[in-house]
Amino acid sequence: MNNIGRAVGLVVGGAVSFAVFETARGEPKFYSNILMPTLQKIISAETAHNLAVKAMKYAPVKKCNNLDVLRTKVWGKDFSNPVGIAAGFDKHAEAMTGLSRIGFGFIEIGSVTPLPQDGNDKPRVFRLSEDEAVINRYGFNSVGHEVVASRLKTWRDYDKNTILGVNLGKNKTSPDHKGDYVSGIRNLGEFADYIVINVSSPNTPGLRKLQGETFLRDLLYDIKCAKDEEKFPRNPILLVKIAPDLDDKDLNDIANVITDKTYGVDGLIISNTTISRPDHLVNHNKNETGGLSGKPVKNMSTSLVRKMYSLTKGNIPIVGVGGIASGADAYEKIKAGASLVQFYTSLIYNGPPIVSTIKSELAELLEKDGYSCVNEAIGADHLK
Numbered sequence: 001m002n003n004i005g006r007a008v009g010l011v012v013g014g015a016v017s018f019a020v021f022e023t024a025r026g027e028p029k030f031y032s033n034i035l036m037p038t039l040q041k042i043i044s045a046e047t048a049h050n051l052a053v054k055a056m057k058y059a060p061v062k063k064c065n066n067l068d069v070l071r072t073k074v075w076g077k078d079f080s081n082p083v084g085i086a087a088g089f090d091k092h093a094e095a096m097t098g099l100s101r102i103g104f105g106f107i108e109i110g111s112v113t114p115l116p117q118d119g120n121d122k123p124r125v126f127r128l129s130e131d132e133a134v135i136n137r138y139g140f141n142s143v144g145h146e147v148v149a150s151r152l153k154t155w156r157d158y159d160k161n162t163i164l165g166v167n168l169g170k171n172k173t174s175p176d177h178k179g180d181y182v183s184g185i186r187n188l189g190e191f192a193d194y195i196v197i198n199v200s201s202p203n204t205p206g207l208r209k210l211q212g213e214t215f216l217r218d219l220l221y222d223i224k225c226a227k228d229e230e231k232f233p234r235n236p237i238l239l240v241k242i243a244p245d246l247d248d249k250d251l252n253d254i255a256n257v258i259t260d261k262t263y264g265v266d267g268l269i270i271s272n273t274t275i276s277r278p279d280h281l282v283n284h285n286k287n288e289t290g291g292l293s294g295k296p297v298k299n300m301s302t303s304l305v306r307k308m309y310s311l312t313k314g315n316i317p318i319v320g321v322g323g324i325a326s327g328a329d330a331y332e333k334i335k336a337g338a339s340l341v342q343f344y345t346s347l348i349y350n351g352p353p354i355v356s357t358i359k360s361e362l363a364e365l366l367e368k369d370g371y372s373c374v375n376e377a378i379g380a381d382h383l384k
């Protein structure tokens with residue numbers, strides 16, 4: 001080999017070794033400034049998603065120490081920290097172990113539909129890098145209850161402690177939406193610490209209308225009966241996930257339903273993706289059909305958390321989700337009324353180290369303001 005060949009080999013070898021070393025070390029800046037943007041240039045959003053789920057099985061980044069100030073208790077359940085992975089990343093229950101190892105305080109899988117279905121045609125996920133956002137129209141691609149139940153059973157045999165949420169959807173062509181959710185409770189409830197009734201995905205025709213008061217009462221009544229009948233040992237609690245595109249009347253109606261003890265709703269997840277398109281979006285993908293997530297949803301979802309916390313007088317725990325990419329973003333949602341928070345889109349742009357970054361920044365902010373635990377800060381804005 002001539003000198004040029006040796007030099008090229010040295011440079012390429014050095015770059016690869018550096019990349020492998022930094023990937024394993026989990027250096028946040030390496031992920032957000034080099035690794036993730038490079039991957040985004042060479043592979044599509046959906047391929048990157050699939051690879052990330054596979055990689056997560058091996059948890060490439062070590063878990064950071066849990067910080068005492070972040071320990072919290074909600075619905076009588078102990079969380080090592082209040083930061084969870086939102087639904088949509090691990091749709092098919094493949095990566096619970098890795099997600100827990102990289103430091104999430106709780107994990108939500110799904111949405112899962114009763115029968116397997118392919119979802120919408122590809123492409124169906126679009127990055128809006130300049131906007132720190134994503135538009136997706138997956139349309140509930142799912143392996144179905146049976147496969148997910150068997151994966152969760154295997155996993156639960158050796159992990160009894162991780163707090164798991166199971167997010168339920170309905171099949172696109174199912175004529176019986178209530179039956180779809182009820183079968184989700186019956187088939188997957190035994191593995192869950194909480195169950196999410198997702199009536200807010202924008203990519204399944206007619207789904208969002210289930211957020212309307214009459215539909216919601218009807219649906220939740222059947223769900224509560226099924227849950228009461230099953231008497232699952234983990235006693236999963238019931239959450240409803242709502243859209244950020246609701247008006248004040250919709251919010252009032254939902255607050256009336258979920259505070260009515262008849263329906264046994266224990267909490268809300270606020271919010272799903274938005275169908276709106278703020279004027280400030282710049283990326284060429286901004287007009288793709290689907291749900292927009294990430295930074296542009298941040299203030300919409302925080303403002304909904306704030307309103308719902310007021311409407312429910314702080315009596316219904318809220319999981320705040322939408323555009324969280326820093327400890328300050330998480331703290332904002334907590335002070336507006338969230339007991340727990342979740343994120344997904346910022347993981348796409350920053351990779352696994354973002355989990356530790358958000359947690360340590362949040363711990364610092366809580367301590368700086370003199371709080372000894374998360375609970376003390378929940379809804380703090382409403383005391384002003």
Ligand SMILES: Cc1cc2nc3c(=O)[nH]c(=O)nc-3n(C[C@H](O)[C@H](O)[C@H](O)COP(=O)(O)O)c2cc1C
Binds near residue numbers: 088272
């Ligand atoms: C690619 C993608 C797929 C998603 N799939 C689901 C889903 O299946 N069920 C669901 O309830 N939410 C789903 N979501 C919504 C997220 O759980 C979350 O509510 C939303 O993205 C806002 O949070 P974020 O800005 O941190 O991503 C999905 C989001 C993305 C980006």
